[in-house]
Amino acid sequence: MTPYLRHRSALLWRRTRLVSLMIQKIRLTTIFVFCGFLPLAVVAAAEPDEVPAGEVHVYKTSGGKPQQMEVYVPPEHDPETEKVPGLILFHGGGWGGGDLTQFRRACQYFASRGLVCATSNYRMLTKDEAAALPERDMRKAVCVTDAKSAIRWFKAQAGEFGIDPKRIVTGGGSAGGHVATLATLNPDLNDPGDPKHTDVSVVAYLLFNPAFSKNTTDSAIDPLPHLKQDMAPAIVFFGTKDHKWLEGWNAVFTKLVKLGNTTTEVQMAEGEAHAFFNKPPWQDVTLRAADEFLIRQGILGGSPTIQPPTTGEALVPAADVE
Numbered sequence: 001m002t003p004y005l006r007h008r009s010a011l012l013w014r015r016t017r018l019v020s021l022m023i024q025k026i027r028l029t030t031i032f033v034f035c036g037f038l039p040l041a042v043v044a045a046a047e048p049d050e051v052p053a054g055e056v057h058v059y060k061t062s063g064g065k066p067q068q069m070e071v072y073v074p075p076e077h078d079p080e081t082e083k084v085p086g087l088i089l090f091h092g093g094g095w096g097g098g099d100l101t102q103f104r105r106a107c108q109y110f111a112s113r114g115l116v117c118a119t120s121n122y123r124m125l126t127k128d129e130a131a132a133l134p135e136r137d138m139r140k141a142v143c144v145t146d147a148k149s150a151i152r153w154f155k156a157q158a159g160e161f162g163i164d165p166k167r168i169v170t171g172g173g174s175a176g177g178h179v180a181t182l183a184t185l186n187p188d189l190n191d192p193g194d195p196k197h198t199d200v201s202v203v204a205y206l207l208f209n210p211a212f213s214k215n216t217t218d219s220a221i222d223p224l225p226h227l228k229q230d231m232a233p234a235i236v237f238f239g240t241k242d243h244k245w246l247e248g249w250n251a252v253f254t255k256l257v258k259l260g261n262t263t264t265e266v267q268m269a270e271g272e273a274h275a276f277f278n279k280p281p282w283q284d285v286t287l288r289a290a291d292e293f294l295i296r297q298g299i300l301g302g303s304p305t306i307q308p309p310t311t312g313e314a315l316v317p318a319a320d321v322e
Contacts, residue, residue, distance in 0.1 A: 051104040054119065059153035060191070062123040062146055069120035069150055070100050071161065072111035079162025085203075085299050086163040088118045088154050090147055092174030092211070092275070095140045096124045102173060102278065109287055113300055115169075116161045118154055122146035122179060137213065140178070140221040147183035149191050152198040169204045169299060174245070174275060177210025178223070185226035204297050205234035206290045208277045212248035227255050233263035235293040237286050239272030240321060265293065266318035281309035289315055 054070030061067065074084065087110050091102040100119045107117035122143045130139040155165040172180040182189070184200050216222045236253075238246055249266075256264055267289055269276050277286045284306050291304040308314070 051101070051108055053100070053104065054107060054117075057153075057157075059120070060146065060149045060193070062142070062149075062191075063125075065123070067121055067123060067146055067150070068100070069118045069154070070104070070107070072107040072117045073161065074111050074114050074116065077114075077116070077162055079160060082162050083158070083164040084114055084116055084162060085167035085169060086116045086118070086154060086158075086161070086165075087169045087171075087206075088120055088151060088180075089170070089206070090120055090122065090150075090172035090176035090179045092172065092176045092208075093124070094211075095143050095175045095179075096127070096130070098175070102176075105283065106287055106290075109306065110291075113291065113302075113305065115300070116163050118150075120147070120150040120154075122150065135218060137216050137218050137221060140175075140182075141189055141218075143175070143179045144182045144186065144221060145189045145191050147179045148189065148200050149194050151183060151200045151202070152194050155198050156195065165198075166203075167299060168202045169206065169294065170202045171206030171208070172210070173208040173277065174211045177207040178212055178221075181205065181207065181210060181212075181223055182221055182226070185223060185228070185231070186220060189220055202232050204232050204294065204299060205236075206293070207234055207236045208286065209238050209242055209245055209274055210236065210249065211245050212252050214248040214251055223252055224255055227252065227259060227261075229259040229261050231256065231261055231263070233265075233293075233297055235265045235267065235290060237267050237269070237277055237289070237315070238318075239269045239274065239276040241271060241273040242276075245274060267315040268318050268321045269313075269315055270321065281311060281313050284309060285313055285315060 054072040056068055056070055058066040058068055089103040089106060091098040091100060100121055103119040107119050111117045123146045125139045125142060130136060133139060151170060155168060158165040170180045170184060171177060184202050212223055219225045238249060253266065269282055276282045288304045288306045291300060294300040
């Protein structure tokens with residue numbers, strides 16, 4: 001390519017990027033304009049698939065398919081002059097399903113609060129591919145490998161997005177919570193094609209009923225061998241009726257306590273089952289609690305803009321649940 005064509009190509013990329021950012025800002029502005037002085041919680045009642053998609057990026061190809069993430073930037077954010085914390089979330093779906101719509105609402109909200117946010121997918125084996133493995137749980141390993149790649153890619157774009165790569169928060173829902181945790185704690189399961197100089201460390205976790213299996217025999221995808229006393233602060237949400245996955249979580253929390261970890265908060269929704277956080281009013285309740293948690297960590301400032309539900313639903317610290 002000639003210097004002239006390279007120059008024209010660079011100009012076209014910059015203009016495309018600018019238009020995409022302007023569209024995101026217009027979407028957010030439209031929400032606030034049409035809602036007037038109504039609380040943001042009114043907007044949050046929308047279903048996840050009604051929230052506009054973020055800016056789509058392919059962070060790698062695995063299993064012959066492009067793996068994507070959608071990025072949301074704060075309104076008026078100038079990546080050339082400002083570096084803000086980043087948040088990357090992974091959807092659930094049993095390590096074989098789910099999509100990016102699950103955390104669009106969360107990303108849109110936290111972008112409005114000043115974070116550069118991403119919701120990321122990852123490779124998921126087909127039923128036939130999973131059936132060919134010696135053990136069923138091994139199918140989770142490919143998910144973790146891609147999550148590591150996604151975090152590294154997100155950090156590597158710090159200059160483009162205006163992110164502080166030393167202040168990255170991660171998390172996810174159900175299987176996505178498991179994937180995010182293992183991607184940052186297990187030193188193995190790396191993609192050989194990933195840049196070795198970019199780490200996967202994070203400063204905090206947002207975990208929405210993470211799916212940790214109690215009796216897994218594969219240490220690569222079992223969080224227990226990888227837990228540390230100085231694990232980054234985490235807030236964890238569960239419904240009291242999520243019996244299957246509470247078993248696995250209780251084993252993780254018990255070990256964290258034995259290790260001396262004191263920075264893991266557990267909040268419970270009484271009478272709720274698995275995936276309760278996906279639906280109103282609990283979606284707003286958990287996002288507000290996550291916001292308050294990030295304020296306590298010094299990652300966000302100000303106050304949450306999501307209001308508590310008028311119907312009174314509230315989370316309860318796990319220690320207060322009988």
